[in-house]
Amino acid sequence: MFLHWLRRKNPVLNEVVNNFSKEPYPAPATRVANCNFLALDLELTGLNARKDHIVSIGWVPIRDREIILAEAKHYLINSPVSVGQSAVYHGLHDRHLENAHDIAEVLTQLLKQYAGYVFVAHHSALDEQFLRMACQRCFGKTPRFRFVDTMKIEWQRLLRRGKVVKHDALKLAACLERHGLPAMPDHHALEDAYSSALLLLSELKPGGENMTLADLYLLSR
Template structure:
């Protein structure tokens, strides 16, 4: 009677295994040739141990071009009420009842973007939630490689001798500094798209010679 559950768990586990076996681009790869996937999550809170992802957006970048045809935005059903977090992301419990299961969205993500370098603004938080989500859904977590546009911007400002003021590293401030369009804040897809624009702007000074190794160094 539990055969269907065993088959489902085995299939989900295989998704993680396949992702883990796919090699990332070498550190010597030019950033112009590296495939990136820019991610953003909206959350019920900031603690990955007790809070949950309620929406997910992503935008691929290949050969330094944003692939809008593959941009995705999903509402995700939550096992808990969004509570006061609705003030920030504007999503409410009745909307999330129509959302997808987290495992469904993660399966698409891991199946289609194995071998991609993931990108986020303040990536430490997103990576923690992604790892926790994989552990909850698959009982295992693959290895990810993340680039953090917030840390890249911090390094850029320091090299220019500028004092990094309060809120200077928030996404809207970074977009304004780079002359990029303003977007609605706290919408997973729009924030992912904005972060993709920011990354491409940050990569310009590196020119043709910039490698993933250089980018990882800037993102530490």
């Protein structure tokens, strides 16, 4: 309890969140080609953001419609709870996380380096919930995140083409195959972040050079 109080009162930690939130996002009329994106993915101990925790995070930025691999990052996170049965999915066990990074350290880097970026994830609602909760635990407050969801964009794309969206058709692997993109190992945070970046760029192509951020937000609803 004291640790949470200390973090809420710590002006340095609060300043990280404040500075992130002060950085403006691109206006909705901005062409997508001129926007900065950050594709990211989280691996988790479960699906309940209130009681489960992040065990790894991967991200890769996109600028000028180009994936910046030199800035790609992957971190294992020291979870306060056991990974339990979630290890079946992401392959990370408690022993792998003994010397892992503190979540506050990784979040501080993320917020400092990528303020003003629109975040990208496949099924972004889950990633956003966990990011918000992690920031609340670490900093005592939550930044203003802006996400686009490659899964929802794909769903809209299929509906507009009159396609029947079958079971599992919106899983990341299925979306990559449909776009003719290389298959990647599932449930590795960096691989999934990179796959989401590839998928977004492919999904943007039909919109052409005049596609705006407002258009993208509409597809991502």
